[in-house]
Amino acid sequence: MPTISMFFGIVIYMFFYDNKRHSLPHLHATFGEYDAVFSIEDAELLEGSFPRNKQKLVQAWIEIHKDDLLTDWHLAVNGQNPLPIKPLE
Numbered sequence: 001m002p003t004i005s006m007f008f009g010i011v012i013y014m015f016f017y018d019n020k021r022h023s024l025p026h027l028h029a030t031f032g033e034y035d036a037v038f039s040i041e042d043a044e045l046l047e048g049s050f051p052r053n054k055q056k057l058v059q060a061w062i063e064i065h066k067d068d069l070l071t072d073w074h075l076a077v078n079g080q081n082p083l084p085i086k087p088l089e
Contacts, residue, residue: 001028004072007061007087010054014076025073029058038062040069061088 004027005012011030018026025040029050036048036055043059050058062069065085072082 002076002082003084004069004082005061005085005087007089008054008057010058012058012061012085014072014082016076016079018077025070027062027069027073040066040073057088064088 001013001015003011003013009031013028013030015028026037026046027040029036029038031050031054034048034050034054036050036058037046038044038058039046040062043062045055068083068085072085076082
């Protein structure tokens with residue numbers, strides 16, 4: 001479960017070989033006791049729950065870094081380490 005970014009108490013990560021359950025490019029995000037899965041293509045919340053204000057931050061970050069996230073997705077589903085991505089500032 002490589003961490004690819006952290007900002008404002010949010011941790012963003014991807015699992016290796018994680019293309020079976022959701023089948024589309026996605027990432028996982030945690031904030032305190034909250035855990036959620038977001039689509040990389042449209043930043044939609046796919047599963048879990050997240051505080052609304054933190055969800056908007058994750059979605060904005062996904063939009064900014066979509067190309068990098070898709071590259072990381074392909075690395076992770078092939079068992080390779082995804083690259084770190086600049087946090088939201």
